[in-house]
Amino acid sequence: MNSELTILLVTAFSIGFIHTLIGPDHYLPFIVMARARKWSLNKTLFITVLCGIGHVLGSVIIGLIGVAGGLAVGLLENVESVRGNIASWVLIGVGFAYGIWGLRVAWRSREHTHTHLHDDTEHTHPHTHSHLGRHVHLHGNTKSITPWALFIVFVLGPCEPLIPILMYPAAAGHWSNLIWVTLAFGVTTISTMTIIVAVATKGLMNFRLGFLEKYVHVLAGGIIALSGLAIKAFGL
Numbered sequence: 001m002n003s004e005l006t007i008l009l010v011t012a013f014s015i016g017f018i019h020t021l022i023g024p025d026h027y028l029p030f031i032v033m034a035r036a037r038k039w040s041l042n043k044t045l046f047i048t049v050l051c052g053i054g055h056v057l058g059s060v061i062i063g064l065i066g067v068a069g070g071l072a073v074g075l076l077e078n079v080e081s082v083r084g085n086i087a088s089w090v091l092i093g094v095g096f097a098y099g100i101w102g103l104r105v106a107w108r109s110r111e112h113t114h115t116h117l118h119d120d121t122e123h124t125h126p127h128t129h130s131h132l133g134r135h136v137h138l139h140g141n142t143k144s145i146t147p148w149a150l151f152i153v154f155v156l157g158p159c160e161p162l163i164p165i166l167m168y169p170a171a172a173g174h175w176s177n178l179i180w181v182t183l184a185f186g187v188t189t190i191s192t193m194t195i196i197v198a199v200a201t202k203g204l205m206n207f208r209l210g211f212l213e214k215y216v217h218v219l220a221g222g223i224i225a226l227s228g229l230a231i232k233a234f235g236l
Contacts, residue, residue: 008165012181045197059163077160087157
């Protein structure tokens with residue numbers, strides 16, 4: 001392994017790790033959705049890895065198009081910036097929509113009383129519509145839409161740091177170096193996402209929110225929306 005490739009690989013590993021670690025949008029959506037929807041750990045990690053692959057591949061394809069077309073790094077970074085803006089708004093929208101759905105579920109789960117009259121005797125008993133909430137949770141469109149919504153967000157989400165380290169070996173015609181750099185960045189990014197999600201999800205599986213438990217979907221939607229806002233506010 002020559003010194004140039006070594007430097008590129010160290011850079012790819014470092015940037016992939018830091019880029020993922022400081023970007024809460026890379027892991028928070030999976031953690032809160034796993035807790036809210038009671039996904040198994042295996043399902044959560046499968047969705048995380050799938051979204052991570054889409055996240056990296058999206059930028060790799062943009063980078064390769066730039067390499068093939070001889071586009072400048074600055075132009076590709078502008079394209080990634082536009083993608084990032086779109087992804088952040090989609091993430092905010094997904095979080096907001098899920099939070100509204102969560103409010104509907106929480107509202108149906110509230111306890112209230114019904115009055116009945118039997119043989120001239122009036123009595124009341126507490127009652128909830130939580131079974132309706134569970135019905136929506138298990139059979140509604142949100143069950144299948146949510147993972148795909150996250151996948152679309154991650155495909156749109158840019159990996160801006162990847163573009164410069166892709167363009168350097170490409171400009172020199174070192175195609176094998178380009179492949180190694182792409183693999184290093186991709187594996188590091190997806191591995192970091194997966195480890196963080198695995199540890200946090202495992203820790204939250206048995207964590208109870210008390211009276212806030214019925215608002216778990218609202219909280220999940222709010223955190224997802226805040227992740228999108230963090231991208232816009234801090235450029236994460």
